[in-house]
Amino acid sequence: MSSDSLRFPDRFLWGAATSACQIEGAWDLDGKGESIWDRFGHTPGRILNADTADIACDHYKRWQQDVDLMVELGLGAYRFSISWPRIMPNGKKPVNSLGLDFYDRLVDKLLASNIQPFPTLYHWDLPQALQETGGWTNRDVVKRFAEYAEVVAQRLSDRVRHWTTLNEPWCIAVLGHATGDHAPGYKDKQTAIVVGHNLLVAHGLACQAIRATACGPDKPQLGIALIFTPTDPASDSPKDQALAEKTWREDLSYFMDPIFRGIYPESLSKIKSHIRTGDLELIATQLDFLGLNYYSRTVLGIKGKVEVVPGSQYTEMGWEVHPVSLRKLLVKFSKDYHLPPIYITENGAAFSDQSSPDGRILDFARLNYLRDHLEQAWLAIQDGVDLRGYFAWSLLDNFEWAHGYSKRFGIVHVDFANQKRTIKESGRWYASVIKQNAVESSRFA
Ligand code: FCB
Numbered sequence: 001m002s003s004d005s006l007r008f009p010d011r012f013l014w015g016a017a018t019s020a021c022q023i024e025g026a027w028d029l030d031g032k033g034e035s036i037w038d039r040f041g042h043t044p045g046r047i048l049n050a051d052t053a054d055i056a057c058d059h060y061k062r063w064q065q066d067v068d069l070m071v072e073l074g075l076g077a078y079r080f081s082i083s084w085p086r087i088m089p090n091g092k093k094p095v096n097s098l099g100l101d102f103y104d105r106l107v108d109k110l111l112a113s114n115i116q117p118f119p120t121l122y123h124w125d126l127p128q129a130l131q132e133t134g135g136w137t138n139r140d141v142v143k144r145f146a147e148y149a150e151v152v153a154q155r156l157s158d159r160v161r162h163w164t165t166l167n168e169p170w171c172i173a174v175l176g177h178a179t180g181d182h183a184p185g186y187k188d189k190q191t192a193i194v195v196g197h198n199l200l201v202a203h204g205l206a207c208q209a210i211r212a213t214a215c216g217p218d219k220p221q222l223g224i225a226l227i228f229t230p231t232d233p234a235s236d237s238p239k240d241q242a243l244a245e246k247t248w249r250e251d252l253s254y255f256m257d258p259i260f261r262g263i264y265p266e267s268l269s270k271i272k273s274h275i276r277t278g279d280l281e282l283i284a285t286q287l288d289f290l291g292l293n294y295y296s297r298t299v300l301g302i303k304g305k306v307e308v309v310p311g312s313q314y315t316e317m318g319w320e321v322h323p324v325s326l327r328k329l330l331v332k333f334s335k336d337y338h339l340p341p342i343y344i345t346e347n348g349a350a351f352s353d354q355s356s357p358d359g360r361i362l363d364f365a366r367l368n369y370l371r372d373h374l375e376q377a378w379l380a381i382q383d384g385v386d387l388r389g390y391f392a393w394s395l396l397d398n399f400e401w402a403h404g405y406s407k408r409f410g411i412v413h414v415d416f417a418n419q420k421r422t423i424k425e426s427g428r429w430y431a432s433v434i435k436q437n438a439v440e441s442s443r444f445a
Contacts, residue, residue: 005438006378013116013389014434015077016070016411017346019123019167021053022398024083026060030098033089035125036135037401040183051404057396058419060102065421067109069412070395073427074434077116079345079391080106081123081167084148091127091144093151100155107159118345118391119156120164120225121149121206124172124182124401131184136172136195142202149206150213157214161221164291164345165206168227169199169255181402190270197274200258204282225291225345226255230325234301244300252333258283260337289388291345292333294373297325315369316350316407323372330380330387341388347373348393350400350407353424361413361424370411370426374439392430396421 021037028034041052059066070078084091086099103119110117122145126135130144149165166172175182178192186192207222214220231251233244253265262284264271296319299306308314313321326347333339349369354362370392381387397410405416411427414420423431433439 004441005436006375006441007438008378009381010437012387012437013077013343014430014437015075015079015116015118015389015391016073016395016430017079017118017391017393018059018395018398019081019120019125020083020086021056021081021123021125022394022400023057023059023396024086025053025055025058027052027054029060030086030102031089031096032083032099033085033091033096034128035083035085036128036131036183037125039128039131040185043185046183046185047402048404048406051399051406053399056399057414059396062419063102063106064109066396067106067113067115069421069423070110070115071113072423073411073431075115076434077118077162077389077391078110078395079118079120079164081120081125082152083125084122085125085127085129087151088127088148089129091130092147095151100152103152104155107156111159116162117156117160118162118164119152119160120167121145121152122165123167124176126184135184136177136198137186137191139198139201142198142205145202146205146209150209153210153213153220154215157210157216157220159216161216161218162223162289163210163220164223164225165203166199167225167345168293169196169203169224170227172199193268193270194274196254196268197271197279200255200283201279203259204279204285207285207287208282219288221288222285223287223289223291223340223343224255224259225293227293227295227346228252228329229296229298230329231298231300232325234299234303234306237301240301243302247298247300256333256337259287260284260339287340289340290333290342292330292342293346293393294326294329294344295347295349296320297322313365315365316352317403319349321349321369321372323369323376326373327376327380327383330377330385331383334383334385339386341386343389343391344377344387345391346393347390348409348411350409353408353413355413359422361422363424363426366411366424367426367429370430371439374433375441378439 173196177186180187231248400407
């Protein structure tokens with residue numbers, strides 16, 4: 001290791017992340033119920049190229065091989081999600097024990113491989129049966145989610161310590177219920193506001209359920225994964241600056257204020273009529289960690305969003321590569337809120353990969369993306385941020401929601417024709433970072 005390496009703190013946790021719907025496949029196997037993403041995928045016109053999550057990475061059958069890949073990469077932790085409809089096909093009891101068995105085996109093999117399991121209870125695959133009665137718009141879902149959390153904790157909490165309740169409530173509320181890009185495809189802003197509130201109450205009640213049920217040797221560590229896309233002004237003009245500042249403040253406070261301050265920001269005053277006694281206390285349940293997902297920023301002015309910032313690089317998603325925003329975000333949050341330790345629970349990039357004649361997957365744009373973001377994460381630690389770990393999104397190329405299989409985020413390549421896995425150059429590089437607990441300070445040219 002060279003002297004100018006960026007060394008991470010001892011015990012810094014190096015991981016990779018996936019989610020059930022995006023990798024498992026086996027959408028109707030072993031008693032699994034239909035999810036809203038199964039229904040969405042089977043509805044013509046919803047997903048690019050009419051792709052579905054029916055098979056995805058076939059991880060439900062190939063999970064052992066996938067854990068072996070994690071061992072090869074040297075991961076210290078694996079963030080995956082549990083499929084609610086696999087555990088409760090109708091969203092409520094009875095429980096499908098075959099579904100629980102799958103995660104039970106996965107957790108055992110992870111632990112036997114010295115990889116800490118970091119399950120997320122909800123990464124967007126609501127049981128379709130609950131959608132039939134309104135899904136996240138129906139307050140009843142809150143109790144159902146807490147019951148589901150309890151069932152999972154009963155089975156796994158003797159071995160699982162870190163629990164994430166929800167992945168990105170912003171995406172569930174806004175993309176699922178306001179823009180309609182994600183399942184269940186609603187297009188109604190007011191509905192999205194109600195959904196956001198129900199999600200937060202469900203998060204709080206699930207935390208209580210897990211704490212009451214957990215039977216492991218150590219106290220369970222509870223968190224939530226939030227996505228942030230900071231907004232910067234398009235120019236120095238006071239009007240652009242004011243707009244960007246207002247937009248960013250509204251965006252960041254949407255979930256941060258209720259969770260970490262027990263209040264809703266003024267911009268969400270429409271929520272007031274939906275708040276029941278005790279809701280805000282539940283939502284502000286003490287957390288043990290904050291999961292932060294970061295991909296990109298937005299540049300905005302009074303003339304609208306700047307689609308192409310001169311000189312910037314863009315990923316295949318059309319997202320600007322902007323690593324310094326990650327550090328700014330981490331530092332700002334640590335100053336503005338009284339936060340528990342932070343994990344970066346997702347960070348990564350979609351690029352189309354080249355392969356070499358000898359079968360290597362040359363993805364240097366992804367490698368540089370990861371490297372540059374890790375450098376900013378390291379700088380944030382030097383600034384005093386209590387950052388405990390980093391999860392690359394994603395372990396495998398997978399089903400990227402409405403984009404189907406057209407966007408590859410993996411550090412491991414998946415050939416969807418034959419399910420062959422190949423560790424990409426970014427994955428090999430990440431393995432060396434993990435091994436050294438440090439990032440070389442020079443970039444790959
Ligand atoms: C995040 C999602 C994750 C993946 C990445 C690219 O918003 O949590 O499932 O789709 O984006």
